[in-house]
Amino acid sequence: MDLTLFIQQILNGLSIGSVYAIFALGYTLIFSILGIINFAHGAVFTLGAYFTYTLLGGAFGFNGLLANAQLPFKFSLAIAMLLGSIGAGLIGVMIERLAFQPLRKKGSDPLLTVVSSLGVAVAIANIIQYLVGAEIYTFPADAYGSLPSVINFGSATKPIPIRTVQIIIFTVSVMIVAILNYFITRTKYGKAMQAVAEDATTSSLLGIDPDKYIVLTFFVSSFIAGLAGALVGSSVGVAGPYFGIAFGLKGLAVIVLGGLGSIPGAVLGGFLIGLIEAFVPSDFSGYKDAIAFAILFIMLLIKPEGLLGRKFVQKV
Amino acid sequence: MQKQIFRPLSLLISCASLVVACSPNPPVSQNSPTPGNTAPSPVTSVAPANSQTDSKAIPIGLAVAQTSNVALLGQEQVVGAKIAEAYFNAQGGIGGTPIKLVIQDTGGEEAGAINAFQNVINQGQVVGIVGPTLSQQAFSASPIADRAKVPVLGPSNTAKGIPDIGEYVGRVSAPMSVVAPNSIKAALKINPNIKKVAVFYAQNDAFCKSETETFQQAIKDLGLELVTVQKFLTTDTDFQSQATNAINTQPDLIVISGLAADGGNLIKQLRELGYKGLIVGGNGLNTSNVFPVCQDKCDGVLIAQAYSPAYENKINQDFKTAYMSQKKAEPPQNSAQAFTGIQVYVDALREIDKQNKVTTIPLPELRTKLNEQVLKGKYDTPLGEISFTPTGEIVQKDFYVAEIKMDADGKTGKFVFLK
Numbered sequence: 001m002d003l004t005l006f007i008q009q010i011l012n013g014l015s016i017g018s019v020y021a022i023f024a025l026g027y028t029l030i031f032s033i034l035g036i037i038n039f040a041h042g043a044v045f046t047l048g049a050y051f052t053y054t055l056l057g058g059a060f061g062f063n064g065l066l067a068n069a070q071l072p073f074k075f076s077l078a079i080a081m082l083l084g085s086i087g088a089g090l091i092g093v094m095i096e097r098l099a100f101q102p103l104r105k106k107g108s109d110p111l112l113t114v115v116s117s118l119g120v121a122v123a124i125a126n127i128i129q130y131l132v133g134a135e136i137y138t139f140p141a142d143a144y145g146s147l148p149s150v151i152n153f154g155s156a157t158k159p160i161p162i163r164t165v166q167i168i169i170f171t172v173s174v175m176i177v178a179i180l181n182y183f184i185t186r187t188k189y190g191k192a193m194q195a196v197a198e199d200a201t202t203s204s205l206l207g208i209d210p211d212k213y214i215v216l217t218f219f220v221s222s223f224i225a226g227l228a229g230a231l232v233g234s235s236v237g238v239a240g241p242y243f244g245i246a247f248g249l250k251g252l253a254v255i256v257l258g259g260l261g262s263i264p265g266a267v268l269g270g271f272l273i274g275l276i277e278a279f280v281p282s283d284f285s286g287y288k289d290a291i292a293f294a295i296l297f298i299m300l301l302i303k304p305e306g307l308l309g310r311k312f313v314q315k316v
Numbered sequence: 317m318q319k320q321i322f323r324p325l326s327l328l329i330s331c332a333s334l335v336v337a338c339s340p341n342p343p344v345s346q347n348s349p350t351p352g353n354t355a356p357s358p359v360t361s362v363a364p365a366n367s368q369t370d371s372k373a374i375p376i377g378l379a380v381a382q383t384s385n386v387a388l389l390g391q392e393q394v395v396g397a398k399i400a401e402a403y404f405n406a407q408g409g410i411g412g413t414p415i416k417l418v419i420q421d422t423g424g425e426e427a428g429a430i431n432a433f434q435n436v437i438n439q440g441q442v443v444g445i446v447g448p449t450l451s452q453q454a455f456s457a458s459p460i461a462d463r464a465k466v467p468v469l470g471p472s473n474t475a476k477g478i479p480d481i482g483e484y485v486g487r488v489s490a491p492m493s494v495v496a497p498n499s500i501k502a503a504l505k506i507n508p509n510i511k512k513v514a515v516f517y518a519q520n521d522a523f524c525k526s527e528t529e530t531f532q533q534a535i536k537d538l539g540l541e542l543v544t545v546q547k548f549l550t551t552d553t554d555f556q557s558q559a560t561n562a563i564n565t566q567p568d569l570i571v572i573s574g575l576a577a578d579g580g581n582l583i584k585q586l587r588e589l590g591y592k593g594l595i596v597g598g599n600g601l602n603t604s605n606v607f608p609v610c611q612d613k614c615d616g617v618l619i620a621q622a623y624s625p626a627y628e629n630k631i632n633q634d635f636k637t638a639y640m641s642q643k644k645a646e647p648p649q650n651s652a653q654a655f656t657g658i659q660v661y662v663d664a665l666r667e668i669d670k671q672n673k674v675t676t677i678p679l680p681e682l683r684t685k686l687n688e689q690v691l692k693g694k695y696d697t698p699l700g701e702i703s704f705t706p707t708g709e710i711v712q713k714d715f716y717v718a719e720i721k722m723d724a725d726g727k728t729g730k731f732v733f734l735k
Contacts, residue, residue, distance in 0.1 A: 005560065005561075005564055008560050009557060009560060012556040012557050012560060013557075015554075015556070016554045016556070019554075062643055062644075063391055126383070129383060129387065133387075133391065134382075134383070134384075134387030134388050134391060135388060135605065135608075136388070136576060136577050136580070136605055136608055136609050137608065138608040138609055138611060141611050141612065141726050141727075149588045150588050150589065150590070159590065161588075161589050161590050162556075163556065163585065163588050163589070166556070232553065235553075235554075236553040236554065236581045236584075237577070237580075237581065237608065237609050239553065239577035239578075239581075239609075240387065240388070240577065242384065243553075243577075245551075246551040246552075246553075277557065278556075278557045279557075280557070282544055282545070282546055282558070282561050283545075284547075285546050285547045285548065285557070285558050285561070286518075286519035286520070286547025286548055286549060287547075288549075288552075289549065
C-alpha cells in the first residue's frame with residue numbers, strides 16, 4: 001500500500017469512526033445511568049434524520065399516510081438539524097416515560113427493560129414506514145451551500161480526496177465529544193448525572209432527584225442520536241425506516257471495545273473500529289461487520305471491561 | 317395520576333408494537349377474501365365458503381416484501397399486482413368471476429417469506445402465488461409451495477437455479493445470465509477503449525452474488541481485465557474505503573451489483589471521490605428509487621432491463637396509463653413483472669375455465685391444472701411476448717439497456733433506452 005492510499009484510508013477510517021463514536025456516546029450515557037442498553041437508540045437516530053429531512057422542506061413519496069406531504073416552509077440545514085435533534089431528544093424522553101420508567105418503578109428485571117426498548121425500536125420503525133413509506137429520502141444536494149463535494153488533502157498528481165460532508169461529520173463529532181465532556185464533568189447537571197449513575201439511592205438522599213436526571217440523560221442521549229442521524233443522513237441519505245439498525249449493532253461493538261459506560265472509551269472504540277474497517281483488505285471488504293463483532297467477542301473474552309471501562313461496573 | 321395514565325398506555329403501546337411487528341402470522345391484507353381458520357379440505361373449491369366480502373372471488377397470493385430494507389421493491393410489486401387485479405376484473409375476471417389478491421408481507425428475510433407462503437397457501441387458499449421479492453427468499457419459501465403443489469411465479473427472482481426448485485416453481489423475471497451481459501456490451505459500444513473493470517457486489521444478497529458471477533463471466537468472455545472485486549453489504553452506507561481501493565486500480569468501467577440504497581450511495585461516493593469512467597448497474601439498481609440517492613451523480617449509469625415502458629403493445633400501454641394515473645411516473649420493472657405474474661395466472665385460468673368452470677374445480681386439482689396451463693401458454697404481457705420452458709424458466713424475447721439521465725435539478729430523472 002503506497003503512502004497516499006494509506007493516508008486516505010486513515011482519513012476514511014477517522015470519518016466513519018467519528019460517526020460510530022457519537023452513536024456509541026448515546027448508548028454509553030444511558031448505560032452509565034441505568035446499567036442497560038437502550039436498543040431504541042438506533043430508531044431515535046433514524047427519527048433524527050427524518051425530522052431534519054422534513055424541516056429542510058423535503059417532500060415524502062407516494063407511500064404511507066403522509067404521501068406527498070411537505071412542510072409549507074423550510075429551514076437552513078443547521079437550524080433543521082438543531083430542531084430535528086431536539087425532536088429526537090423529546091422522543092427519547094417519551095421512550096423513557098413509556099418504556100423504561102414503568103418497569104423501573106416496578107423493580108423489574110433489567111432484561112425486561114432491554115426487551116421493552118427493543119419493542120419500542122421495532123414500533124418506531126413500523127410507525128415511520130406507516131407514515132412515510134420505505135422510500136429513500138436524500139437531503140438536497142445544496143444542503144451544505146456552496147461547499148465543494150470533495151476536499152483534496154493531497155496534490156494534483158497524488159490526490160487524497162475526502163468527501164466534505166465526512167470532514168463536517170468528523171468536526172461536529174469532535175465538538176460534541178468536547179461539549180459533552182464539559183457538560184458532564186464541569187456543570188452542576190453533569191455532576192448530578194454522575195452522582196445518579198454512581199448510586200441513585202444515595203444521590204436522592206443528597207437532594208438529587210434521580211428521575212429528573214434520568215430524563216435529562218435520555219434527552220441528551222437522544223439529542224446526540226438525532227444529530228448523528230441527521231449528519232449521516234446528510235451524507236448518505238435516509239435509507240428507509242430501518243436505517244439506524246446497522247449503526248445500532250455497530251454501536252454495541254464500539255462500547256464493548258471502548259468500555260461500557262466510558263465516554264472516552266466510546267470515542268476511542270468508535271475511531272478504532274472505523275480505522276480497522278478502513279484497512280480491511282479488498283478480499284474481505286464485505287466482512288467489515290464480522291470483523292467488528294469478532295473484535296467485540298475477543299474483547300469480551302480477554303478484557304470484558306473494555307479498553308477504558310471500569311473493572312467493576314456498579315448497576316444502579 | 318401521571319403513573320395511572322402512563323402505565324396502561326405504555327403497556328398498550330408495547331404490546332401493540334410487538335404484536336404488529338413480530339407476529340409470525342400477520343393478518344392477511346384487506347385485499348384478501350377473509351380466509352377462515354380451518355385447514356383446506358381436499359374437496360374445497362377455489363372460493364372459500366366463509367368469505368363474506370366476495371364469496372366467488374378467485375384468490376391469488378401476492379407474497380412480497382412490504383417492510384424491511386427491500387420494502388421499496390415489494391411496494392412497487394404490490395402496485396403492479398393491484399393494477400392487474402383491477403384491470404382484469406374490469407374485463408370480467410375469469411369467466412365472470414373476479415380475482416382477489418391475498419397479500420402477505422414477507423419482510424426481507426427468509427423466515428418472513430416462509431410464513432407468508434404458509435399463510436397464503438393454508439389460510440388464503442390461493443390458486444397460485446406471485447412472490448417472493450428476493451431470490452434468497454425464494455430458495456427458502458418456494459419449496460414449501462412446491463411441496464404443497466401450489467404454483468409460484470417469482471416476480472423478481474433472477475438468481476441462478478430458481479426454476480430448478482421444483483415443478484411448481486417458475487418465474488416471470490428473466491435470469492441475469494441473459495440480461496446482464498447486454499449492459500457491458502453497451503458500455504463497450506460507448507467506450508471501445510475499456511480494458512480494466514472493477515466489480516462491486518453486495519455479498520449478503522443471493523441475487524447480487526448470482527448476478528456478479530454473470531457479470532464477471534461476461535467481463536472475462538469479452539476479454540476485459542478484472543482488476544478488483546470489492547464486496548459490501550446491502551446495509552452499508554459508507555463506501556469510501558472500498559471506493560478508494562477500486563479507484564486506485566484505475567478502472568475504465570465499474571460494475572455494481574447491489575440494491576437501490578447501497579448501490580446509489582456507492583455510485584455517489586465513487587463519483588465524489590473522482591471516478592469519471594462508465595458505471596454499469598445490476599438489476600437491483602433498476603428502479604427510479606436510486607435517483608434520490610445518487611442524484612446528479614446517477615447520470616450516465618447503464619442498466620440492463622427486462623422491461624421498457626416504451627414497449628408498444630396494448631397491454632403495456634394500458635398498464636403504463638394505469639400506473640401513471642396513480643403514481644405520476646413511468647412504471648418500474650418490478651411493477652411490470654408483478655403485473656405480468658398476475659396476468660399469467662389470469663390468462664391460464666381463463667384457458668382452464670373454457671373447459672371447466674374454475675369455481676367448480678376442487679382447489680388441489682385446480683392448482684395442478686393451473687401449473688400445467690401456465691407452462692403451456694404464451695402470453696402477450698407488458699414485458700412483451702413470453703412463454704415458459706417445461707421447468708418454469710421464462711422465455712422472453714425483448715431485453716433493453718437503459719442509461720440514467722438526470723434532470724437539471726438533479727433530483728428527478730429517467731431511464732433512456734439505448735438502441
